[in-house]
Amino acid sequence: MPTSRAPFVDVVAAVREHTSLLLGLTIGFTDDDWAEPTALPGWTRSHVAAHLVDGARRLIAVIESLGAERSTALHVDDDEERRSVEVLALASGLDLQISLDTSASELQEMLPALEGDTTPVVTRSGYTIPAWQIPLARLGEVLLHHMDLDGRATVVDLAPDTAVAVLAFQVERYAERPNRRSVRLVADEGYTADVDGVDDQVEVRGPAADLLLWLARGVSSPRLIRSWL
Template identity: 30%
Template sequence: MSRNDTSETLPWMRAGTEHLLAVVDGIPDGDLTAPSALPGWTRAHVVAHVARNAEALVRLATWARTGTEQPMYPSPEARDAEIEETSGRSPEVLRAELAATARELDEALGALTPGQWEATIRNAQGREILATEIPFLRIREVWVHAADLDTGASLADLPAELVDLMLDDVTATLSGRAGCPTLLLAPTDRERVWRIGDPGATPAPVVSGPGESIPAESAPLGEVETQKAPAADLLGWLTGRAPASVLAGTPPELPRWL
């Protein structure tokens, strides 16, 4: 599965949207103002962010379709102010905007021709990407923020293929951050390992799951797999959605994912 293969990412985007909408529909109106799992944000802030994110991605799709540059957000400050303002709207409006903006994004992506999908645009961080990456950007929003609503949804809800794709993305992102430790990550429910940190450095202990860390140089994959550590737990730790206690020993501190 590739983050640029829209034949795979568009269905996962749509499934994630349905998942998120179901989670939000299950929250009583009065509980939308309760704290989310994200510091300083209520559940309403999370819903507001995902709705406004859909509009931002529509701007990228429009850029790809027309060739006229349309940044996701005018500035980080404008983005934050928009989320704050939206979070104060009524539950009925919040729910309606979440669904409507998701539909608008799906329609905007559906309007792209094969050539327009290959257009070069820029994400919110200013990095050049192909328009084919837009569905993956949305995948991260709908699936991860469903867990952030703190109602029982979690990263374990992600399909296995999507967990693997997210691990590919998150490990690559963290490895480019200052202060990222060098680690091998060995999910017990996978036949592969992931790595973060300096690709030229000697790996630190394998991070697998509850129990003791095993030095990378003496840890055959079979031994690592006998420990209990689902890939979703590793993804949760890497993205700041699960505590370090889900892993082996005392893993090092990580830089912020996004």
């Protein structure tokens, strides 16, 4: 199940655009808004923001290590990551916003240099990807956590090639999960993926961006059509 390719510069630009959209949402949050729960068990909006900050900082460290030929592992112990997020989530809303902005900006400046870099990187989920896919991984994280922060949103606007690329990237991660459901995804943009699972296969058709949200978060949009095979 190869990852579909989109122009690298387009993916990097999409990270910038959707990070800006996320920051445009969170800048209006009050401290009470930050304390609101999300659909992620046990996580408030502050935890989601802390997770994004922590992820950006770890990616920055990994990218810096590429040039120094040090370890390129982003994967950390679950307890260590949980402690880091819990500490960051205690910050005020203003401090969270500043940390989101500054960590994202620093990371964004480093992404263009990854074009064509095939150095293996172990993500914090334990998957190994080439370094050039780091922007794709970050884009998926920003898109999904934007949805977590704004539970009313059900649609993401992405260029077709970029939407297919980030969907294919997430499909590869989904295929490695234990006890996954059996799915066939048919994107309007011409991408199809089959993943065997533990139950009868469901086919879902629609735009690639909508399929991404359904696969990762179970978010249904009116543009999706589901049927059992």
